[in-house]
Amino acid sequence: MSEHALPDPTSPSGATVSLFDARPFFEKALQHGVRHGIIDQAKLEAIGRDAPKGMVQIAAYFGSEFLRPELERARERIVNLVSLYLEDSCGGDLNLAAQSLRDHSFLSRSKGGSDMLKRLIAMPQTSHFAMNERTGFTDDHIPQLGKWTLRSIIEYRAELARRTHAAHLMEAALWLAEDLGFDADELAEAGTDADAVIRTALLMLAHGQAEMPDWRSFGNVVLNLRKKAGIDASAVRIGMPADLPAHLHGVVDEVRQSLLADVPAMLDAEVQIRKLFHQTPAFMGRYFWIESGLAEVDHHERTASTTWKKVTGGHSDEGALLTLFLCVATGAKSPKTLLTETQAKTLVRKVRKAGKTGIDVDAALHYIEAHAPAAYQADYAQLWRSFVDEARATLQSDSDYELNDAMALLRRECHVS
Numbered sequence: 001m002s003e004h005a006l007p008d009p010t011s012p013s014g015a016t017v018s019l020f021d022a023r024p025f026f027e028k029a030l031q032h033g034v035r036h037g038i039i040d041q042a043k044l045e046a047i048g049r050d051a052p053k054g055m056v057q058i059a060a061y062f063g064s065e066f067l068r069p070e071l072e073r074a075r076e077r078i079v080n081l082v083s084l085y086l087e088d089s090c091g092g093d094l095n096l097a098a099q100s101l102r103d104h105s106f107l108s109r110s111k112g113g114s115d116m117l118k119r120l121i122a123m124p125q126t127s128h129f130a131m132n133e134r135t136g137f138t139d140d141h142i143p144q145l146g147k148w149t150l151r152s153i154i155e156y157r158a159e160l161a162r163r164t165h166a167a168h169l170m171e172a173a174l175w176l177a178e179d180l181g182f183d184a185d186e187l188a189e190a191g192t193d194a195d196a197v198i199r200t201a202l203l204m205l206a207h208g209q210a211e212m213p214d215w216r217s218f219g220n221v222v223l224n225l226r227k228k229a230g231i232d233a234s235a236v237r238i239g240m241p242a243d244l245p246a247h248l249h250g251v252v253d254e255v256r257q258s259l260l261a262d263v264p265a266m267l268d269a270e271v272q273i274r275k276l277f278h279q280t281p282a283f284m285g286r287y288f289w290i291e292s293g294l295a296e297v298d299h300h301e302r303t304a305s306t307t308w309k310k311v312t313g314g315h316s317d318e319g320a321l322l323t324l325f326l327c328v329a330t331g332a333k334s335p336k337t338l339l340t341e342t343q344a345k346t347l348v349r350k351v352r353k354a355g356k357t358g359i360d361v362d363a364a365l366h367y368i369e370a371h372a373p374a375a376y377q378a379d380y381a382q383l384w385r386s387f388v389d390e391a392r393a394t395l396q397s398d399s400d401y402e403l404n405d406a407m408a409l410l411r412r413e414c415h416v417s
Helices: 025-035 041-062 068-089 094-103 106-122 139-148 153-179 184-190 194-206 215-229 246-266 273-279 293-312 318-329 341-357 361-371 374-396 404-413
Strands: none
Touching: 025 041, 025 068, 025 094, 041 068, 041 094, 041 106, 041 139, 068 094, 068 106, 068 153, 094 106, 106 139, 106 153, 153 184, 153 194, 153 246, 194 215, 194 246, 215 246, 215 273, 293 318, 293 361, 318 361, 318 374, 318 404, 341 374, 341 404, 361 374, 374 404
C-alpha cells in the first residue's frame, strides 16, 4: 500500500485482443485517477497514511494486529473491501470510482465495503421462516464476514441475487399471510417455507377464503375445486393480488405458475386429497396449513358424535353395542343395534359360509376408532374383543346345523327381537 507509482500498461496500436486485468478494482481506479489528473499527490499521500491504520484495525478485528500473517491478510482484505465498494457503487466505471476516491477518505470506502457485506450476511440465506434469525448482523457473523472480505464482486453479486430472491419470497409470503390473519411470528413458529405459504395464500384468496386454513379447510377448497372444475385444469383461475407491491410481482408470479402446474394433480379424483398432500413426495411440504391438533380433535369429535348418535339411536348398553359391532365385522351395509330373528340367522349363515374370515375383528375396531366417543373407545374395543373370543367358535361351528346354539348366544349377548 506504500507504493503509489502504479504501472501504466499499453497496447499495440490497432490491437483487437483485450488482455484480462486481474488487478483489484481499487488499483485500476487509482491508476486511472492518477493518469487522468483526477487524483493528485496529496490524495495519494492521504491514502498512504490511512491504509496502514485500516490494516491494523482489520487485523485486530479478525484476529491479531501483532502477527505478520494477519497483517498481510488484512492488506488483502482492505484492498478488496475498497474494490467491492467502488465497483458496486460506481457500476464498474473507473472515472466515477476515481472521483469517489478523490472526494472521500480511503477508510470510508473500506467501511462502505464492510457495510455492504454485513448487509448481505444479515439477509436471509433461505426462504424458510424457521431457518432465519431476523437479528441483523451480530458478532456471531464475524467469521462469515472474514470469508466474504476476500471474495470477488462476481461472487458477491451472485449471492446478493440469491439472498434478495429469498428475502422477496419471505416478504411476499408475509404480505399475503397477513391478508389471511397470520403474522411473521406465527410463520416462524410454524416452521414453513415462503413458497408454500404463497401457494396456499393464492389458492385461498382466489376462492374467497379470509383465513389461513387448517387441514380440513384446505382439503375442502381442493375438494370444491374438483367439484367445480372436474378434470379441466384450465377452468381454475389463480390471479395476482391487485395491490401487491410492485417489487414482489416477479417472485409471486413465479410461485403462481408453479401452483397452476400443480392443478392437474389436485383435480385427479383417483387420488385421495390427504394422500396427495401427505404422502406424495412432490407435494409434501409444498403447501401450508395450520397444524391445529385441537381443531382436528374437535372436528373428529363432532363428526364422530353425529355418526354415532345416528347409528346407535342413543342406545349404549352392551347388547346394542355388540350387535352393532358384529354387523360391522360381518360386512353389513347398514349396521344396526337390533336384529330380527331372520336377520340374525342370515348373519350366522354368512359367517359360516365365509369360514375363518367371516368375522373381521379389525373392521369393528376401526369403526370404533372412527366413530365412537373418544372417552369410551378403549372400553368398547375391550368389550368387542372379549365377545369375539367367547363367541367365535359357536358362531362358526359347522356342527350346529339348526343354528340353535348360535341363536341362543345372540339372544343372550346381543339384541335380537
